[in-house]
Amino acid sequence: MSNSDYSKCPSPVKPEFAFIGRSNVGKSSLINMLCQRKNIAKTSVKPGKTQLINHFLINEEWYLVDLPGYGFAKVPQKNRDEWKYMINGYLLNRINLICTFILIDLRLPPQKIDQEMIESFGEQALPFALVFTKADKLKPAEVEKNVAAYKHFLSESWEELPPLFTTSSEKATGRDEILEFISKTKKVFNAEVIKQKLP
Numbered sequence: 001m002s003n004s005d006y007s008k009c010p011s012p013v014k015p016e017f018a019f020i021g022r023s024n025v026g027k028s029s030l031i032n033m034l035c036q037r038k039n040i041a042k043t044s045v046k047p048g049k050t051q052l053i054n055h056f057l058i059n060e061e062w063y064l065v066d067l068p069g070y071g072f073a074k075v076p077q078k079n080r081d082e083w084k085y086m087i088n089g090y091l092l093n094r095i096n097l098i099c100t101f102i103l104i105d106l107r108l109p110p111q112k113i114d115q116e117m118i119e120s121f122g123e124q125a126l127p128f129a130l131v132f133t134k135a136d137k138l139k140p141a142e143v144e145k146n147v148a149a150y151k152h153f154l155s156e157s158w159e160e161l162p163p164l165f166t167t168s169s170e171k172a173t174g175r176d177e178i179l180e181f182i183s184k185t186k187k188v189f190n191a192e193v194i195k196q197k198l199p
């Protein structure tokens with residue numbers, strides 16, 4: 001199901017995990033990799049492919065959510081404002097959202113726009129984990145070095161580091177770790193509490 005309005009998303013009676021990050025960072029590819037499907041989430045070499053909030057029901061049990069990316073230079077201000085409105089509406093009101101994975105391109109040094117996104121999760125007390133993408137495009141030693149540099153960067157503003165995953169959608173790296181994390185954390189979902197919050 002695809003929506004621009006959080007209130008029209010599927011009834012929040014199942015636990016949910018979302019994927020957010022810059023345009024082209026590999027959100028849709030990661031979702032396909034986790035699901036072992038080629039194209040359930042539409043991907044593109046051009047940034048800006050995903051435009052709506054896309055729900056995928058997994059094993060009739062929980063939702064994966066593919067979100068449109070941020071930070072693409074060619075996007076006009078009006079569309080940026082619309083993105084913010086849609087995403088904030090979703091993140092702040094989706095009562096079954098257990099955790100959001102913020103995707104980071106491991107090939108680049110820490111980017112301001114990602115830092116702002118991470119900080120906004122912190123300020124709003126929204127649970128998140130970080131996923132480094134496209135690890136196959138780096139040598140193993142570079143992966144190690146860049147992960148260490150990112151951890152160092154995070155430790156300047158965070159006392160405790162969030163869960164971190166290094167992934168490649170090409171090579172299925174990090175798949176088991178992310179699915180294990182989801183399987184563990186979705187146990188905090190309490191259907192009874194959610195039902196009480198429903199209109």
Ligand code: GTP
Nearest residue numbers: 023024025026027028029043044048049050069169
């Ligand atoms: P938007 O929907 O535009 O925000 O982008 P997205 O974050 O969903 O990115 P998408 O999954 O569409 O991938 C963008 C491009 O990066 C595509 O050409 C993918 O094939 C490529 N890509 C994504 N993940 C990986 C990866 O792990 N390794 C490599 N080598 N390429 C990747």
Ligand code: MG
Nearest residue numbers: 027028049050
């Ligand atoms: Mg996408």
